[in-house]
Amino acid sequence: MPTEAPTVADLDEKSLLARIFPRLGTPIALLGPGDDAAVIAAEDGRTVISIDTLVQDADFRLLWPSGYRTSGFDVGWKCAAQNLSDINAMGAVPTSLVVSLTLPGSTEVAWVEDLADGLAAAIHVLGATECSVVGGDLGRGREIVVTAAVTGSLQGRTPVLRSGARPGDIVAVDGSLGRAAGGLAVLESHEDYAALIADPTAENLALLELATSQCRPRPPLASGPRAAESGATAMLDISDGLVRDAGRIASASGVAIELNAAAVARHAEPLRAAASRLGADPLDWVLGGGEDHGLLACFPADSELPAGFELIGEVRDGAGVTVGGQSPQTIGWDHFGG
Structure with missing residues (x-):
């Protein structure tokens, strides 16, 4: 008989993190995962920051009416994309992501690994060359929730706000x-x-x-x-x-x-x-x-x-x-x- 796929309930937190972080590549940070917080360089003394959340059955479905099954890769990619886009909209360049995962115990470990792969792939493919995942948090809950906070650098530029449009533009x-x-x-x-x-x-x-x-x-x-x-x-x-x-x-x-x-x-x-x-x-x-x-x-x-x-x-x-x-x-x- 085939063995059941391992779930996050089969691992402790340290073991699950050990499955995730190697898939994310080497952090681009002064201090990456392993301590209570990461340390990120702020090139011109300013940091742009934003946060966004994906909630199961509000922002994505694991199984859609069409029969499509949302992969961890999909959720990881979308999490990265929507956060990187907020930094982009300020005229800034993304520099770091920290990601918080809330997971039911029944979530398959492979799905979480796939999510890490999606995060890494989106950062690379979308061209956020100065950004990496530098830390995060794990928690247990009734549904999957993925929250990411992203930082960015203006590289000496003035941030572009929503409030600057003028008649004639x-x-x-x-x-x-x-x-x-x-x-x-x-x-x-x-x-x-x-x-x-x-x-x-x-x-x-x-x-x-x-x-x-x-x-x-x-x-x-x-x-x-x-x-x-x-x-x-x-x-x-x-x-x-x-x-x-x-x-x-x-x-x-x-x-x-x-x-x-x-x-x-x-x-x-x-x-x-x-x-x-x-x-x-x-x-x-x-x-x-x-x-x-x-x-x-x-x-x-x-x-x-x-x-x-x-x-x-x-x-x-x-x-x-x-x-x-x-x-x-x-x-x-x-x-x-x-």
Whole structure:
């Protein structure tokens, strides 16, 4: 008979950590794991810091209605990506991650090792070359919760805030829009994920690619510092939807943002076939879908946009966000539904 896979309840904390940290590579830190805290260099005396959490059945499902099983690699990758993206949105470069894991005793050790692999892979593939996991915490609970705090260096630059946009600025975006939302729709649908893999038609492959965008987003990490150096007046990462996050810049800056309807439609068009199959409107994905973790930034009107950015709107006097002069019906994600 096959032996059961070991779970975290079969190990003590020291043994589990011994399974995790070798998979994360050598920490880039003055002092890494092993003491009560890590020590990170602050190049210019300032540290940018952020924190984010992934909660089972709120931010991911272990088993989706489509039949897709979320791997530890997926969760590790997404944890890294969303935290690195927050540092990027300040115009900074990520320097360290500390990760807290809350795990049910029934969690397989292999799943946790896979999570460590996903963290390491995302840091490497996304290009966070000055960042590593330098410590963390383990705890036991009823569901999987992954929380990471990330630090970053401004490298002498002024941080780009949400509050600097001015009437007359142009609004630009770098990264994908709507793809992660489309992927969430695929995972939540009753499309048979295994059948999509078994029948790799162009249409099925498109659905699989969207699902990957949800599980393993690719924020454009080189673009935050590049935007800061190009004079960005305001910036944030698009985590809760284009309209909601544009509204955050508008509110913080005391301005209105007009999104160009034709530019929004260009992002929606490649998603149209998948949306039609799933009974969705691709414009809803583009306007309200988050988790692609692209960048939304404002620049002075006469600016040459840095590589990767494309014009998507303009800043005006007033308040709120409009699309083609109209108030959008799709707003975006809010954890508490307000």
